[in-house]
Amino acid sequence: MKRRIIRIDEAACNGCGMCAAACHEGAIEMVDGKARLTREDYCDGLGDCLPACPTGAITFEEREAPAYDHAAVMAAKAAKSAPLPCGCPGSMSRTIQRTDDGVVSAGEIPSQLRQWPVQIKLAPINAPYFQGCDLLIAADCTAYAYGAFHRDFIQGRVTLIGCPKLDEGDYSEKLTAILAQNEVRSVAVVRMEVPCCGGILRAVQTAVANSGRDIPLHCVVVGTDGSLR
Template identity: 45%
Template sequence: MNLTRKIINIDESLCDGCGLCVPSCHEQAIQIVETPNGPKARLVKEMYCDGLGACLGHCPTGALTIEEREAEMFDEAATHAHVEQVNAPVNRPATAMPHGGCPSARMFQWDEPQQAQTQAQPAAALHSELRQWPVQLHLVPPSAPYFKNADLVIAADCVPFAYANFHQEFLKGDGKAVVIGCPKLDDTGAYLQKLTQIVALNCPKSITIVNMEVPCCFGLVRLVQQAIQQAGVEVPVTVSTISIRGEKFA
């Protein structure tokens, strides 16, 4: 049933896909989707949006507004069922800690690693492939020599904990440099400025972005795209996404 009511409107030309609107929508009516123009916020279904606008103040670009138009009636029961489904345990882990809101803040616990050893033998010791310090994006100096013409890895700070092969796959080899950060919790304006300086000063040979599957983490991709554009330097970019169970999607 449609009626004239208040509902969220998302201007995709302003949306940078940061995902900050997702956790602020208690009805989980907004999600980040990949589009030809990069990640964008989209309304899942009109019936899930109550039109109160709790998400408005969390959008840094002003892409979200409330408009009054003909739309599907808000369905509280359907919305509740939708929220329960979104917050349901992923792949039925052994234990799911109760937690609502943003998928990035949902807590999970499982007893065994994703790939258990088939033979009872001690695992070979692994060595760190890290070749620099610091690694946090706020702390690294843009003029650090290890950034010069490097293959730069830009990782969400949860990635090395979730992906067991992070060092071997992303850090191993000559000419690698790495920075980590969290686009949800940290100052993305400062991140953009620092990334732009790193790219402009050092002309990296390549950039590899490694983010988590949660919506707000895709803001890291957008920040790198903006930094490259502002620096005016052409750099090949690849993106790998890690699931909360430690699987690599790309």
């Protein structure tokens, strides 16, 4: 059938992910750092995603497309909120808590993540969430080594992660562009104590120096035992 449906200009998309968050039907997903309409039958053609896009990459078009399938959308939403086969919930983070009487219960832990994507390689250079932000740049292992990572580091910050040993190339050029082209208030670096993790700190130090901006920089080192140095 021919109907109104959204069109995403991949060249204009900066990968901020705001449209995917605004799409209540789940028709848009982030693929390789770009927004894509992955389920045409989930798109209702109302365009809640349009005002969320900061670059104007999303427009309407009239073309042949599958009919909007409301039942499929509802089923997909229900599947996301249902427990997984292992018994784990599908849409919330939980922690096991032991009470005074020895009873173990599960409590929700809200995510403190404020934006997507988080990988340095996939992050856009310009995005609204960078303006006036406190930026966290972390080695990806740190979130696994330090249990309170969301509470103590992600909360209140825009987060970028990477691994200087596994990723090819140097982060400093892209980070320089992000710092030079956005009003970043401060930068916090969280790295592991292992020697190879020093590369992420050096990249940030180089980026701050080359950005032409006076940006406060603070570094925290996480030990392999989960302690802070």
